[in-house]
Amino acid sequence: MDRLTTLMDRFQLAVLAAGPGEANLIALADAAGQPVRILYRPCGPLADPDPGAIMWAARVDWSGNSNPFLAALPSVVDYGISSNAEAQGLVRLMRDEAEGRHCGAQSVINRLGEVLMVRLLRNQIQKGATEPGLLAGLSDPRLSRAIVAMHDHPGRLWANADLAQEAGLSLSRFAELFASEVGETPMGYLRRWRLILAHQDLIRGDRVEAVARRYAYSSPEGFTRAFRKAYGVAPVSLRTAAA
Incomplete structure (x- = not known):
């Protein structure tokens, strides 16, 4: 790993x-x-x-x-x-x-x-780290397996149960430990990671529909809503600026 x-x-x-x-x-x-x-x-x-x-x-x-x-x-x-x-x-x-x-x-x-x-x-x-965050999560040998899986395969349709299995923990223990060490839920971290990558891809000029599919959004509209909430702009505006 x-x-x-x-x-x-x-x-x-x-x-x-x-x-x-x-x-x-x-x-x-x-x-x-x-x-x-x-x-x-x-x-x-x-x-x-x-x-x-x-x-x-x-x-x-x-x-x-x-x-x-x-x-x-x-x-x-x-x-x-x-x-x-x-x-x-x-x-x-x-x-x-x-x-x-x-x-x-x-x-x-x-x-x-x-x-x-x-x-x-x-x-x-x-x-390790004394405060919750990504460093603390990566320092934990169990959580790091789940985090690396999200980093390496952001487009997979992950569920909490899948990530708990990657970590070798029960679902309840995984959710509790992740929130304590990383400071957010596993799905919250996954959404944020996907949007960070999507932002990079859009600046590079990738199409909105392709980026939405790449990061497991069910529709371009759903992706646009999530992106606008995170960054305050529509994804198409970044792609247009990159063109």
Whole structure:
């Protein structure tokens, strides 16, 4: 079971070298110049720590307006890498590419940055969450199976009983645990996930009828009502703008 790949695939991630005042991803070094911590703030630039401790800084954009994982992260993620040689190596490589201004450096930084972000997000899933949300759900080995199933197969005609079976829980226990950990019902989360994906597809120019079928709506009219309630606009307006 892969808890991150669909999220990484559906929400484009870009990593750009940035000055400390603009950066929301900062690598901090110890007195010997070794990278020891990564700080990441999903919703804006980080307050400037001790400038002498900053080894490298970047701006990360991961579709923040619609990405449900970002909304579930702490306001600042603190990822200790003092004993993680691979993460330290990634930081050094990204710094060297940025400072060396080599041909293709930005492409290298973006790909290495994606690897570093996956490691940071894995660490957050392992640590879990103290507040309800997607991170807490993905941190639970039972709920995560149901959530990944919804992420990977949003067009399936899911019922609560199907998702409870994915989780290996009774229906009542699944519903109770999901609401407690994720902060909404399984069907509520599924509807919201489908509409997030539908919004992406419409901006890309897909037809309203096709998108409605893709995400298991019984009719374009029903899909339009749900979409308008969620986003305040008719889906056809997004498709027209994309044309």
